[in-house]
C-alpha cells in the first residue's frame with residue numbers, strides 16, 4: 073500500500089510579469105479545481121508555497137498561477153521559465169459557495185492579491201450570470217501599476233456594469249478612485265437582504281470592510297471571506313493553519329464571517 | 339480470556355511476539371525507561387513508569403518521507419499503559435486516511451498494568467478503561483502474571499504458550515475508579531479566550547515556550563515539512579515533528595507571525611487539545627498520562643490548570659479535599 077507521489081508535474085508554457093515582483097504563469101494540463109481552492113507548489117530543496125489557481129475553472133487544458141515573490145520559496149518560483157515544470161499537489165480546500173448565491177446580488181471585494189482566488193469565481197458567475205441579480209466588483213490596490221488583470225476588469229465592466237477600483241496612490245492617466253476600499257463600499261447602493269459578499273485580501277482590510285457592510289445592514293452570515301494561513305500539509309493533519317477550531321486547509325480557505333469571526337485571535 | 343502464566347512463560351510470550359513482529363517495548367537504557375525496539379529481553383521493563391516518549395516516535399518517526407509510508411508492515415507495541423492505548427486509538431484516527439501511519443490492523447497492542455503516580459489523571463477522561471488492546475498483562479503475587487486477551491489475534495498468540503490455566507469469564511483489576519460521566523465545561527470555557535485572558539496570561543508569564551510538553555505528549559502530533567538534501571544533489575521531502583510553541587509555526591508571508599506572543603501559543607495548545615481536537619476527532623487530545631507535567635521546566639501542571647477551569651475535574655482530581 074505505498075501511496076503514490078502526491079506531486080504532479082505541469083509544464084510552464086507562458087510567463088508574464090503582471091505587477092512588481094508578480095508573475096502570471098500559464099501551465100499546461102488539467103488541474104480540475106473549484107474556484108477558491110488552492111494548490112501547494114514545491115521547489116525542491118527549498119520548500120512549498122500555497123497558491124490559488126486564478127484562471128477559468130472551465131479551461132481543462134491550461135491553468136494559471138499568479139505568484140508574488142515575498143520569501144524563500146516564492147523568490148525561487150518566480151525565476152522559473154517557460155519549458156520548465158512546476159511540482160503541484162492539490163487542489164485542496166473548500167472554495168466559494170454556489171447554491172447560496174442563486175437569486176442574489178453578488179458583490180466581489182478584492183484587496184491587492186485578493187483578486188487571485190476570485191478570478192475563477194468571476195468566470196463562474198459569468199457562466200451562470202442569468203441566475204443572479206446584479207454583480208458588483210470592488211477592488212483595491214496600492215498603485216495602478218499593482219492592478220492585476222486590468223484587461224479583465226474592462227471585460228467585467230462591460231458584462232456587469234459595476235466595477236469600481238480604488239488605488240491608494242494615483243498616477244498620471246488614472247481615472248479611477250484614489251482611496252481605500254471601505255470608501256467605495258460606502259457608495260454602494262444595494263438591497264441588503266438579497267446580497268452575498270465574496271471577499272479576499274490582506275486580513276487587516278476585513279474588519280474595516282465588514283464594518284461598512286454592516287452599516288449597510290448586510291448580515292455577517294452573508295459575507296464569505298477567503299483566509300490566508302501558514303500551510304504545511306494542506307490536508308488537515310499538521311495543525312499549522314488553524315483559526316480557532318477550524319482548519320483553513322480543510323474547513324476553508326473560504327469561511328462565512330459569522331462563523332469565523334468568533335474564532336479569530338484564538 | 340484470562341491466562342495464568344509465570345515469569346518464564348511471560349518471557350516466552352514476548353519471545354513469540356518478537357519472532358512474529360518488529361516489536362517495541364519499554365526498556366531501561368541509560369537509567370531512563372524508553373520505548374525502543376526489542377533486541378534482547380534483559381532490559382525490558384514491562385511494568386514500569388511511563389516511557390519518556392510515547393508510541394508516536396515509532397509510528398511516525400521524525401523525518402519520515404512524505405507519501406512513502408509503508409502501510410503493510412506489522413509491528414507490536416508491548417507494555418503500553420492503558421492511557422497510552424487510548425491515546426494510540428485517537429492518534430490512529432487522526433491519521434487514518436493519510437497513509438502516513440500504520441493502521442490499527444497492522445499493530446499488535448499488548449498493554450500492561452501501570453502504577454498510577456502523582457502526575458497522572460487518566461480517570462478524568464476515562465482513559466483508565468481497560469479496552470482497545472489485544473493482550474493485557476497484569477502482575478500477580480510472586481512471579482505470577484495474568485494475560486487477558488481481547489481479540490482473536492491475542493488469543494492465537496497465547497495459544498502458542500503453554501499456560502498454567504485459563505478462565506473464560508474474568509476481568510482485569512480496574513485501574514483507578516471507573517466513571518461514566520465525562521461531560522465537562524472545558525470546551526466552552528476554553529473557547530471563551532477573551533473572558534479568561536488574564537488566566538492564560540498568568541500561565542504564559544511562566545511558560546518558557548520551550549515545547550517540551552508537546553514533544554512528550556502522545557497526542558501532540560503537529561508536524562512540518564522539511565527537505566533532506568543529499569550529497570548527490572537529490573532531495574526528499576520529510577515530515578518532521580513540530581511544536582506549536584516553535585517560532586514560525588503560525589507565520590505567513592512577510593514574516594507576519596499570527597501567534598507572536600507566548601500567551602497565543604499556550605492558549606492554542608489548550609485550545610487544540612480541548613476544543614479543536616474534540617471537534618475533529620470526538621475526543622479530547624489528552625489522556626492524562628502526566629508526561630507534560632514531568633517534562634515542564636517551568637513547573638506548569640496541566641492537572642492544576644484543568645482543575646482551575648472545571649469544577650468537576652477539580653473534584654475528581656482532588657476528591658473534594660480542598661479546604662473551603
Ligand SMILES: Cc1cc2nc3c(=O)[nH]c(=O)nc-3n(C[C@H](O)[C@H](O)[C@H](O)COP(=O)(O)OP(=O)(O)OC[C@H]3O[C@@H](n4cnc5c(N)ncnc54)[C@H](O)[C@@H]3O)c2cc1C
Pocket residue numbers: 110119120121122123124125138139140141142143144145146147185188189299300301302303325562563564586587588589590591592593594
Ligand atoms: C489559501 C492561500 C492562497 C494563496 N494564494 C496565493 C496566490 O495565488 N499567489 C501568491 O502569490 N500567494 C498566495 N498565497 C500566499 C503565499 O502562499 C505565500 O506568500 C507564500 O507561501 C510565501 O512563501 P515563501 O516561502 O516564499 O515565503 P517565506 O516568507 O519564506 O515563508 C512564509 C512564512 O512561513 C514561514 N515558514 C517557512 N517555512 C516554514 C516551515 N517549514 N515551518 C514553519 N514556518 C515556515 C516563514 O518563516 C515565513 O514567515 C496564498 C496563501 C494561502 C494560504
Ligand code: SF4
Pocket residue numbers: 551554555556557558623624625626627628629630631640
Ligand atoms: S497533555 Fe500532558 S497529560 Fe495530557 S496526554 Fe499530553 S502529555 Fe499526557
Ligand code: SF4
Pocket residue numbers: 544545546547548549550551552583633634635636637638
Ligand atoms: S514544557 Fe512548560 S515551559 Fe515548555 S512550552 Fe510546555 S508549558 Fe511552556
Ligand code: FES
Pocket residue numbers: 302303304305306307308309310311312313314319320321322
Ligand atoms: S495545512 Fe496542515 S492542517 Fe492545514
